[in-house]
Structures are given as C-alpha cells and as structure tokens.
Amino acid sequence: MNRKFYGKFIILGKIQAITGLHIGSQRDISEIGGIDNPVIKDPHTGLPYIPGSSLKGRLRSLFEILTNSKLEEWKGRYPSLTEYSPGSCRTEGRENCGRFFNKRINRGWIHVCQTYEAALNCPVCRLFGASGNESNFPARVIVRDAFLTDKWVERWKAGEEITEAKIEVGIDRVTSQANPRTNERVVAGTEFEFEILYTIEELSHWEDDIKNLLTSMVLLEDSYLGGSGSRGYGKVRFSFDSLEFRPVEYYRSGNMESIIWINVRDKSAVEVLGNFNDLFAEVERKLGAG
Numbered sequence: 001m002n003r004k005f006y007g008k009f010i011i012l013g014k015i016q017a018i019t020g021l022h023i024g025s026q027r028d029i030s031e032i033g034g035i036d037n038p039v040i041k042d043p044h045t046g047l048p049y050i051p052g053s054s055l056k057g058r059l060r061s062l063f064e065i066l067t068n069s070k071l072e073e074w075k076g077r078y079p080s081l082t083e084y085s086p087g088s089c090r091t092e093g094r095e096n097c098g099r100f101f102n103k104r105i106n107r108g109w110i111h112v113c114q115t116y117e118a119a120l121n122c123p124v125c126r127l128f129g130a131s132g133n134e135s136n137f138p139a140r141v142i143v144r145d146a147f148l149t150d151k152w153v154e155r156w157k158a159g160e161e162i163t164e165a166k167i168e169v170g171i172d173r174v175t176s177q178a179n180p181r182t183n184e185r186v187v188a189g190t191e192f193e194f195e196i197l198y199t200i201e202e203l204s205h206w207e208d209d210i211k212n213l214l215t216s217m218v219l220l221e222d223s224y225l226g227g228s229g230s231r232g233y234g235k236v237r238f239s240f241d242s243l244e245f246r247p248v249e250y251y252r253s254g255n256m257e258s259i260i261w262i263n264v265r266d267k268s269a270v271e272v273l274g275n276f277n278d279l280f281a282e283v284e285r286k287l288g289a290g
C-alpha cells in the first residue's frame with residue numbers, strides 16, 4: 001500500500017426532491033401516532049435529512065450497474081474488470097466467482113473488490129471504497145449528511161409542513177386483501193444542502209473518478225433516492241453551488257490563494273459533466289491530465 005495526497009475537491013450544492021421523498025428511519029414505529037413508516041430525522045432538530053450513507057449507497061449502486069454493462073469495453077482502462085468477465089474465474093472457492101456482483105447483502109448482490117490492488121484498478125471501488133475479505137480500500141469520496149437548506153428551515157419555522165403522510169395500499173397477491181400503510185415522506189420541492197468531497201491520491205485517476213462521480217449523479221436524477229421509487233417517490237435533482245480544488249499548499253500553509261474555484265454555480269450535474277474539460281482546465285494545468 002502506497003497512498004499519496006495531492007489535494008481535495010469540495011463540491012457543494014443543493015439536492016431537491018422533485019417528488020415526495022421517503023428515506024426510512026430504523027426507529028421503532030409504534031411511538032409515532034398514525035405513521036407506519038416515518039422518514040429519518042435529525043434527532044437535534046426533528047427535521048428530515050438525507051443521510052450521506054443513503055446518498056452514497058445509491059450513487060454507488062447505479063454506477064455499479066453501469067460498470068457491469070461496460071466490463072468488456074472498460075477492462076483496458078480498469079484492469080480489475082477482467083477478473084469479472086464471465087468465464088474468467090481463476091480463484092477457487094470464491095462465492096459467485098467471476099461475476100461482477102459478487103457479495104451478498106440481505107436479498108441483493110453488490111460488487112466489492114476483495115483486495116487493495118483490485119480495488120485500485122476498479123472504477124467503482126477506488127471511488128466508493130471496498131471492504132474486501134483480504135484487505136480494505138478506503139473510499140476516495142466522502143458524502144456528508146444533507147440537511148435542509150436555510151430557506152426550507154425558515155419555511156418550516158413559519159409553519160409550513162415539510163413532511164406529509166401518504167397512504168399506500170398494498171394488495172396481497174394471494175388473498176387479494178388490501179393492506180393499507182401510511183408512509184411519511186418529505187414533500188415535493190424540499191431542498192437539502194449536499195457536500196461531497198473527493199481526495200486526489202493518484203494524479204492519473206482524478207479526472208476519471210470525478211467524471212464517474214458526475215455520471216452516478218446524472219444516473220440518480222433519472223432513477224430515484226429512498227423507498228418506493230417505482231411508485232413515483234424519490235425523484236431528485238442536483239444543482240451545484242461551488243466546486244473548489246484545495247491543493248496541498250492549502251493544507252500545508254493555509255494558503256487560501258492556492259484554491260482553484262471552478263465555476264459551477266447553478267449548473268446541473270449533466271452540465272458539469274458535459275463541460276468538464278473547460279471547467280477543470282486550470283486544475284489540469286496545475287496537476288496534469290489523467
């Protein structure tokens with residue numbers, strides 16, 4: 001293991017619920033009158049928020065699916081992907097050997113590289129991290145919890161409802177019995193502040209990793225966040241406020257002048273991705289292209 005540090009990208013912006021959003025809490029539900037399925041709330045304020053782990057997990061899983069469909073095309077760029085090509089399994093005794101989705105979590109399968117070396121050469125694990133059987137690869141991306149914007153906190157203080165109760169009727173496929181449940185969800189329009197950090201550990205990787213991160217954000221906008229996505233919940237949209245590159249000088253000598261500000265204000269994820277070369281030109285001049 002030979003880790004290095006060349007700086008960080010700090011990405012700030014807003015994530016807006018375009019439809020009602022349900023990210024469930026693990027809390028015992030009996031204490032909350034009438035709601036079977038509450039949304040997760042910040043215990044200090046009682047206000048709903050988006051846990052960083054939920055957002056990161058969803059970005060990862062959508063990018064895993066894309067990667068699995070690109071195994072052949074991408075294996076030159078990311079050598080670990082050859083390991084997952086069908087029929088290429090050389091390791092004995094590994095469960096689900098040779099398949100990209102190789103680790104079972106609850107009812108589903110996810111992808112995790114098993115060694116540090118493999119994760120370093122995998123587009124998913126080097127960005128989002130891997131807790132393999134043999135060694136761990138720390139994620140290069142950090143997704144903070146996303147709390148309500150000041151504007152929405154003010155609206156809540158003024159008496160506006162931030163969540164609503166929605167009755168969902170499930171039908172038992174065998175008995176045809178209706179099975180109503182009350183879901184709590186964050187109302188459409190609500191905005192949260194997101195913060196995503198990326199650590200540059202490899203000069204030849206940062207461009208690719210940031211593009212992959214942006215791709216996963218664009219994929220999320222055309223998918224859903226949280227529960228009941230197939231029933232219309234969880235459509236979200238990102239808009240960027242700022243994106244700064246903080247080089248080593250910033251951390252070594254507190255040199256604020258060394259920060260490179262990338263002009264992303266009010267841009268969407270797809271606009272940042274589509275204008276990547278222009279937007280990141282100055283960082284590229286400083287660090288070198290990937």
Ligand SMILES: [Zn+2]
Nearest residue numbers: 112113122125
């Ligand atoms: Zn991997």
